[in-house]
Amino acid sequence: MMEKTQNEYLHLPINTLIQLGNLVRSRIVQTPKRGPHRTLTPHDQLLVYLEWISSSDTLKKIASSLKITETMACQAITEVRPILLDVLERRFSSPPRPPLPAPGPFSNVALLVDATTVKVATPVIDYEDKKKLFDGHHYCYCMKFEVAVSSWFPHKALFVSDAVEGGVHDIELYQNGVERYVKYLKKTPEELLRSSEQDEKGSWSIMGDRGYQGQFPDIDL
Known part of the structure; x- marks a missing residue:
């Protein structure tokens, strides 16, 4: 059954x-x-x-x-x-590929990336270890993940990083997982043919908040 x-x-x-x-x-x-x-x-x-x-x-x-x-x-x-x-x-053995680019200023964006937190109970451990779990931005003890969601509807979480302590900065999360993004964002020959004359980039782009600005040397952000 x-x-x-x-x-x-x-x-x-x-x-x-x-x-x-x-x-x-x-x-x-x-x-x-x-x-x-x-x-x-x-x-x-x-x-x-x-x-x-x-x-x-x-x-x-x-x-x-x-x-x-x-x-x-x-x-x-x-x-x-x-x-x-x-x-x-x-x-979903492999992440779905982006569809035909839609007209607009973000037509080349394939992934929306940001970090998210999951609150945990106040740990009863050594103070120095305890600090590692504290997220000063959200002011809570938590574990943190980076999630990359497809830019097209329905928005699916295509990549989720391993959990790290809440005190880890978002940029460090990015640095640990950027290689998989680079590989996924590289356009296939078929996708290059579908691109418009104004969009001749060899890879898809990522959209992130200001904390990611300047952190993607190999990716158009």
């Missing part, structure tokens, strides 16, 4: 998967108990997982709101996570 569910979701658009998250409460909460112990269908397990990754609530609170036990919620996430990751990996 889980394999059937895996194949079904393999062909669904990402937007549809996101919309499924909106069905969590109406579907799972209203599903009647089966016997003395309630069980979840594979579809319901997926919905529990989508609720978990889209919410900042604790697992206990999510389980309570869905009227299931915390053990059931944990089991659903444990079973669904590897399947969904495998599906996404097979579906």
Whole structure:
């Protein structure tokens, strides 16, 4: 049954998967108990997982709101996570290429790049190590990632860096991952043929905030 569910979701658009998250409460909460112990269908397990990754609530609170036990919620996430990751990996084994450039001042932009943070609890560790997790810009303890999103709709996260301490500057994140951007942004022969006469650049461009200005010597920013 889980394999059937895996194949079904393999062909669904990402937007549809996101919309499924909106069905969590109406579907799972209203599903009647089966016997003395309630069980979840594979579809319901997926919905529990989508609720978990889209919410900042604790697992206990999510389980309570869905009227299931915390053990059931944990089991659903444990079973669904590897399947969904495998599906996404097979579906997006390589980042999609930019489409035909749209007219406008940013027609050559392929990636939108910025750093993002994920808050963590105040660590109970040595002060010097603790400082490494503190992000002075957002004034919180966190882990930081750099995300490169496609510039065309629907905007997909094509590259996500490894997590680093919140105190690491955005530029250092960029420097650690710039090589993969350079490789991706190089236009293929077919893409060069599709480019307009006014756009004869050999690579696509990146758009970032002012913190990235002057930091892409090999990339048009």
